[in-house]
Amino acid sequence: MSEKNASLKATQKKTQKPRSRGRWRTLLTPLMAIVTALILGAVVIVVTDTSVYDAFGEGFGAGLGRAVQVVASAYGALFAGAFGDPARMVRGLSTWITTGDGRAWVQSLYPITETLRYATPLIFAGLAVALGFRGGLFNIGAEGQYFIAGLTTVFVGYALTGVPWFIHAPLALLAGIVGGAIWGVIPGYLKAKTGAHEVINTIMLNYIAFRFAEYMLDVGGPMARGDGRPVSPVIQPAAQLAQFFPSNPNIRFNLGFILALLAAVFVYWLLFKTTIGYEIRTVGQNPRAAKYSGMNVARTVVLTMALSGGLAGLAASHDILGVIGFMPNAFSSGYGFDAIALALLGNSHPFGVVLASLLFGALQAGARNMQGIARVPLDLTDIVQGLIIIFIAAPAIIRALYRLRTAEGGEEVVMTRGWGQM
Amino acid sequence: MNENLNNTRRARTWGIVFLVFAALMLILFLPGTTGSQRTTFAFDLELSQALPIGNLTFSTQGGLYLLAVLSIFLGAWQLAKGFKQVYLILGAVVLMFVLAFLAWAARDRSMNMTGMLQATLLRAVPITLAALSGVMCERCAVINIGIEGMMLTGAFASALLGSLSQSTWVGLLAALLAGGLMGALLAVLAIRYKVNQIIAGTAINILATGLTSYFSSRYLQAIPELNRPPTFRPIPLPLLSRVPILGPVLFTNTVPVYLMLILVIVIHVMLFYTRWGLRTRAVGEHPKAADTLGVNVFKTRYINVILGGMVAGLGGAYLVLSSVARFDENMTAGRGFIGLAAMIFGKWNPVGSLGSSLIFGFADSLRTNLAILRVPIPSQFLLMAPYLVTMIVLAGVVGRAVAPAADGEPYEKQ
C-alpha cells in the first residue's frame, strides 16, 4: 500500500459516518491498528531497500513506482504464503472435478493449512496469557512453559511403547498440560506467597527452561536421540495427532486445531459461566474485594497460573505431536511476547484471541514466503507485532490519526500493579 | 508480649539458617576433598600495574573447617543472644559459604581472586546500568519493563555508528541517543496516553527486538564492516591503579565502566540532595501533592524517563564497545530484567542497586571460572545461575521492599 492509498483510506474513514452498532465500533480500532502497523511495516521495507533509492535516482515517479513494486512484492508474497494463490486453487479444483485426482487441489490449499497450523499454538498461548490477564496476572512465561511441556510431552511420546492411540495420544497431551502447569505454578506460588511480581519470575523461568531443555537435548544429553543431532527421539506413531490431509506429506494441519477451538470454548465457559471463573476475574479486577467476599486469593492465583501454564503447554504438545514428531533443541523465539500481543488484540476474550491468532498465524505463514521470495527478513513481522501492541494499548493514537469517535469505555482487563502488590 | 515472642522466633530462625549454611559447607564440600589438597587464592594479575602481593595457599580441608566453625559460632551466638544487624551477619555467612565453595572448587588448583573480582565487576556493569535506569524511572513512579529493549537498541546503535565512524565516542553517543529515543517512546505512551506501563514496556521490548534483528539481518550480516566497531581500551588511573587488588579491579577500566561508577554516585547525590531529586521523589510518592505545590508532574516524569532510557542505552553500549565488539541479536539476554530485580533488592537506591548487581555479576562470572576448574556441573546449569539467583532474591526481598507509593499509576490531571 503506497502512501497515496493510505491517505485515501484515511479520508474515507473521516467522511464515513460511524455506525451506531457498538460491535462494529469495537472492531474498528483493532482493525485500524493492524492496518496502520502494516502501513508502517511497508514504510520500513521501502526505506531499507536499496533498489528503491537507486530508482529514485532516476526520477521521482520511477522511485515511487519501484517503492510500490517492492511493497506489493513483499506483501503479495505475504498474502500468498498465508492464503494461497487463487489461480492455483481454481486449477486444482477443476483438475479434481475432471479427473478425480485431488492432489493438486490439496496442494494448493497448503498456504491456508500453514496459516491454520501456525495459528493453533498461538491460540493456546494467547488463551494462556488472556486467562492470566483476566486473573490480574502477567504471564510472560509462555515460552518457558512451552519448553518444559515439550520435554514432558515428547518423553511420553517416545518412551511409552505398545500403547494404543486412544490412550497414548491423550496421555501425551496430558503430559504437556502438566508440564506447562508446573512451570506456571512456580511463579504463581511465589506471587501468592511472597508477592514477587510474575513478570520477572516468568521471564527468569523462560531462560532457565531454555537452558534446561538445551541440557536435555544437546548431543550427549539425557533426552538426545544419539545420532549426533541435538534433537529428541521420534515419538511413537500411536502418540501422533491425526492429520487432516494425511495423503500430502507437506501439509501438517492436524486435529490440534480443533482442540484449540475447543480450548477457547472451554476458557470462555470457565471464565464467564462458572464460579471458578467468577473468582479468577474478581481477583483480577479487585483482589481486596475478593478477600472481602471470602475468596482464597492465594489459591486462585496459583490455579490461574496453573491453567495458564497448562494452556501454553498444549501449544508445545500440538507442535510435537501434530507437526514435527520430535522435539528439536530449544531456540528462543520470542514466543511468549507474541502471545501477549494476541491477548491484547483479543481484549483477553477467548474468541477475540482466536481471531487474533488466525491473523498472526497468517502473518507467520506468509513471512516465510516473504523472506524466501521477496527477501524481506522475518523480523519484519516482529516489528509489525510490536506496533500492533502499541496501537492497541494506546487506542488514542489510532483515534487521533483517523479522527474516530471515542468508543464506549470497555472493561479494562489488564490492570497495572506495582511490585509486590496483588 | 506477643511482639517479643515473634522477634525471638525470627531471631532463632536466622540462627538456624546460619547453622544450616555451616552444615552445607561440611556436607557438600568436605567429602570431595582429601587432607593433602591445597587451595591457592592468587591475587596478582598479569599485565596489571598493581604492586604484587603474592598468593594465599592453604589446606583445603583446613579452610573449609575454619569457615564452617566460624559460621557455627555465629549461628550459636545468634540463637543465644542475637545480633542487632542480622542482615549484616547474614551477608557475612553467605560470603563465607561462597568462599568455602571457591576453596572446594579450586582444590589442588589456583583461583585468581582478583581476576574473579574483576569479572564480577565487569559482569555487573550492564546490570547496574539497567538498575539505574529502573531507579530513575520508578522513583517518579513510572515502571520501566522496557529496559531490555532500550539496552538492545543502544547496543545496536553503538555497533552500527561505531563501525561507520570508527570512533568509540560516536558509538557511545549514538547509544545514548537511541536509548533516549526509546525512553521518549515509553514516556509518551505511559504519560501522555496513559497506557498500562507494563504493556508499554513489553511493546518496546518487542519493537526493539524486531527492529534490531531486522536491521541486523538486512545490513549487519550482509556487510561485516558495519559490525566492527572499535572498542574502548582500559585506562589505568595514575597511582590508584597500583593498589593491590583494588587497582586492577576498580581503577583500571574502560570509559563506560568509569561512567557507571560515576553515575551511581551522581544519581545518588541528585536524588537525595538536590531540588530535582526532591521533586522526583515527591512525584513518585504523591504526585497530587507535588502538583498542588506547582511541581510539573508530567515534565518531571518525561525528563526522568528519557534520561533513564539513555542510561539503559549506555548499558547496551558497554556490551558492544567494552566487551564483544559486535552486535548479536538478542545479546542482552535478560539483563534488563535482572537489573529490575537488582533495583528492587537495592531498595530503589543507586548504591543498593550497585551492591545487588555485584551479586548477580558474581553469579554470572561463575560460568567461565568454574568451567576452568572442572567443577562437575553441566555448563547449562551454570548459565542458569544468574536467573535462579534473581528469583531467590526477589522472593526473599520483595515483600519487604517498598516501592515508591504511586508506582505504576498514570497521573490524571482533571
Added chain:
Amino acid sequence: MPPVLELKGITKRFPGVLANDHIDLTLEEGKVLALLGENGAGKSTLMNILYGLYTQDEGEIFVRGQKADINGPGDAIALGIGMVHQHFMLVPVLTVTENVMLGMESIKNKLFLDREVAAKRIHEISEQYGLDVDPYALVGDLPVGIQQRVEIIKLLYRQADILILDEPTAVLTPQEVRGLFQVIRSLLAKDKSIIFISHKLKEVLEISDSIVVLRGGRVAGTALPQESNERSLASLMVGREVILTVAKEKAQPKDPVLEVENLTVKGEGAHIAVRDVSFNVRAGEIVGVAGVQGNGQTELVESLTGLRPPQSGVVRLLGKDVTHASPRVITEAGTSHVPEDRQRDGLVLSYPIADNLILNTYYLPPVAQGMVLQEPVIKERAERLVAEYDVRTPSILTSAGSLSGGNQQKVIVARELSRPDQLVVASQPTRGLDVGSIEYIHSQLIRKRDEGAAVLVVSAELDEILSLADRIIVMFEGRIMDILPVENATREDLGLLMAGVHSDEHRADVAVAKEAA
C-alpha cells in the same frame, strides 16, 4: 476597601453534569466565610477552580479588586491563595521541612538543598501562629492533628493571605477542633482571610462570620450565623425540611449475638491497633463505636470480619468461636459487613451491578449449581434488590463504577442487609453520601435492628452515633474508654473520652471546678 476575594458567575461543566452554575461569592479580609453543602453540591469544584487545579468555563475571579487569571496552583500561590485539602497533600516518606519547601526549595551552592534555612523559617512560623511542629520529623510518623498543622504551615510559608480549609475537622476530636479554631482566630488577627468548607452545621455556626450554602451547583442561599440555626441551614442545603434526628423506638435487646473478649489486634508494622477490648452486641440493639479515625476501629472491624487475624482474645458469634475464622466462615455464620471503603473492598467497580450483588453468594445454590452460575437466578435477584433498595440505575447491567456514591452504597446495603443475618457490621456507612442516601441507610439499619439483628455501627461522625446507637462504645488508641447507654451520653463527655480523658478524671475536674466556684 474592596473585598479580598470575589467570585462572579463561576460556571464549570463536566461531561454530563453542571458542577458550578453561575456562582457568586464574596470574602472580606480578616473574616471566615463558611461554604456549606452536601457531597456533590459543587464546593470542591469551586475551590479547585480558585486554586487553579481546574479552569472555569465562565466567570471571573477578583483578588483585592484586581481581575485574576488562575491557570495553575503556581498562579494561585502567587496571588496569596492557599488550600488545605480534605485528604492531605503530604508525602509520608519525606520530612516536614521537605514537604513544606517542595516547589520552592531553598538552595545552597547553586545545586544542593538547604534544609537548615527552610527549617529555621518553619520554626519562625510555628512560633508566630502557635503551630508547634518538629521540622525534621517524617510526616508519615506524625499524628493526623499535627499533619494538619504542617499543611497550614505550608500555606503560611508561601505567604498565603487567603486560606481555604476543606473539611478540616473531619479527622479531629472535639478538643482538637477547639485547638484548630484557636489557630484560626490567631490567623484572623493577623489579617488572614479564611474559606471554611464543611458539612458540620454546629461548627459552621460557631466559627464563621458569613455562610454561603451551595446546592446542586448553585448558590441556594446566604446566611449569617447569628440569624440561623441548624435546621434552617440543613433545609437550605437539601431544599426541603430535614428531620435531623432519626425516628426510632426504644430498643428491646435480647441475648448477645456477638461476644468479644480481651481482643488484641496488630496493625501495620509492629503497632498494636486494638488492645484488650471486650464488649458484646445483643440481638435487637445498635451498638455504636465512636472515636476519631485511626484509633483502632478499622482494625477492630477487620478482625471481627475475618480480614485480619487477631493476636489474642476470643470472638464468639452466637456462641461459636470465630476468632480465627476466614471471612467466608464468618459470613456463612450469619454476618453482614458494610465495609469502610466501599469502592476498594465492597465492590468490583468494573462489574455490572448484578455481579456485584452476588459477591458473597456466588458459590451457593440457587445462584450456582455446583460450579455453574445460574444466570436467570442472578438476573431475577438483581432486579428484585434494585427495586427494593431504591438503587437509581438505568439497568442491572450498568457497571458499579458509573453509579453515584450513594447508589453504590445502596448496592452494598442491598446485598448485605437482604440476607437474614443476625449480625450486621457497618463501618462508616454514610461517609461522603448525600442527605437522602444517609436517611435511607439509617432507616435500613434501624429496620434490621427491629427485625432482631445485632447491629454494630462504627462511625467518626458523633451525630450519627448519637442518633442511631442504643449503646455507645468509645475507642481511643485501641482501647475502649467506656461503654454507655445513649441516654447517659453527652457530646462533651463523648468528646473527652474520644480524646483519651477518662470519665473519672473529668468528673474529678468538674468537682474541683465546682468547689472553686
